[in-house]
Every structure is written in structure tokens, then in C-alpha cells.
Amino acid sequence: MRTIVKVQDLHHTYLPGTPFEAISLRGVDVDVVEGQIVALIGPTGSGKSTLIQHFNALIRPQRGKVIIDGHDLSNGNLDVKALRRDVGMVFQTPEQQLFEQYVGDDIAFGPRNFGFDGTEVRRRVRKAMEMVGLGFEEFKDRLTFSLSGGEMRKVAIAGVLALEPKILIFDEPTCGLDPGTSREFLCRIRELHDNQGVTIILVSHNMEDVAQLADRIYVLVDGETVLDGTPRQIFSQPQSLRGYDLDVPQATQVMHGLRSRGREVRSDILTVCEAEEEICRCFGFAEGGGTGVT
Secondary structure, eight states, X not given: OOEEXXXXXXXXXXXXXXXXXXXXXXXXXXXXXXXXXXXXXXXXXXXXXXXXXXXXXXXXXXXXXXXXXXXETTOTTOOHHHHHHHEEEEOSSGGGGOOOSBHHHHHHHHHHHTTOOHHHHHHHHHHHHHHHTOOHHHHTTSBGGGSOHHHHHHHHHHHHHTTOOSEEEEESTTTTOOHHHHHHHHXXXXXXXXXXXXXXXXXXXXXXXXXXXXXXXXXEETTEEEEEEOHHXXXXXXXXXXXXXXXXXXXXHHHHHHHHTTOOOOSOOOSHHHHHHHHHHHHTOOTTOOOOOO
16 A cells, blocks of 8 residues: 655754744654544644644755655755645644635635636535535535534634545644534545545544544654554553553553452453443443343
């Protein structure tokens, strides 16, 4: 399978040579295979946001390599505009980036800026709105700032999707959303991956989100890659993660708690459904059977 994002020995220092010098990355290594969902996790200040800003050339490599879909970001002749069309970035609270009066105009801004004609812009806007669950006719002429918070976030994401990127990066995608909207949003991310084949890179502090979505996880601590593997591999190491001020999904915590009490249950459980099945197996319950009392 093809590697679409390759980061090798990446270093970055803010304000080097000044009294305010701050080292953010200290030799990070990350490989993202095309079509994967990759999660970046780590405590606050671990360098996650600095890393993803390299992926669409908001920051250029000071030392080390960043290669995105064959494009070396150290190349001074890099076509940054083309790169940013292929790499969509959705920052925390992206609704704060909205600025057009009407929903359709805000989503159309990117395609218009890249010079697409009116027919193509309209096609892309309609498709992007459908992908995030916004009806084209219902929402295109709505006032942007009359929308709910969840709807505004969908509009912001549709604006990125309208460029039809190969890679989509989410920085804390469910931050500030209520549980119902968060679940819907995660389903939309999964649908984008499954139906459109988009490669997704996800930064999150929510381990439930990571367990639900990710194919692979990279753990960053103090600007370095300290662990990488599948969700089952990473979350089967709760002591190591807690040493980095990270946690595991709640279902995983329950299973490790049972094991510490001598129960022979799997420790690589990630979801509530998996935990239910394993507990029923371990304790001999009929799954979903209840007590039998009427």
C-alpha cells in the first residue's frame, strides 16, 4: 500500500535563537498509508498541532523530511496552493472561520478561489453539503450566523470538502459539541472515509473517538514519537499511557479492572459492545438476556 504522508526525523523550534525559544518537535516519525484513518494523541504541549501544520505547509520543515503525496515540503519551488487543495485542514472550532453572509457562498469560497467555473462550483457545493448532511436547497441561502453551532461546524467542513481533498485533517473534531452532535459528526467522518476513500488524520484527546475511528495511532510526548500501533496494541498498555498523562477508553478501563481482580477477560477491548460480549462470555450470561424476572 502507498504511503501518502511520510514524516522523518522532523524537528521544529519556535523563535530559535531568542530568549523565547521553544522546542516543539524533537525528531518525529510518522507514516500514513493512503486510505487509513490515523490518530495523533498526546498530552497538551506534545507537538501535535505543530506537526499537522506541516502537512499543508503552514509550517515548513526546519530539519527532517515531510513528504505529502510525493511532494517534498522542503522544496522551495513547492506549489503550495495545489498542496492545500489536496490537504484539507479542519481546525478546532472551525465555525469561527466562517465569514460569508450566506451558507452557499461560504462553502463556494474555496472552489471559486481555485478558478472553477460556476457549474463546477455549484456541483462541488451541493456534493459537499450532502456529505455533511446539509440539504442544498434548504441551507444554501440561509444566513450563516443564524445556524446552530453544530450546523456551523458542518458548513465549515463542507467548505473544506468542496475542494475534494485527498487528505483531510481534523484537530479535535468533537470539541465543544454535545454528545448527540458528536456521535453524528463521528459517523460523518467514517462515511467520508468509507464512501469517498479520503485519508484522514485525526488529532484528539477523546480516547473513545480514537478507538472508534482509527486504524493506527501515533503517541507524541514532548515532541517525540514514543508509541505507534493499532488501537488494540496502544490501548493494551494503560500503564505506559498513564505515565504520559493519557488514558484509555472507558470500556478498556473496565476490562483491565476485571483482569486486576483475577477475571480472565480480554484486555484489548475498545468499545462498550465488545465489553458487553466479553463480560457475558466470562460470567456465563446469555447476551441481552437480562434476569428473566417478569
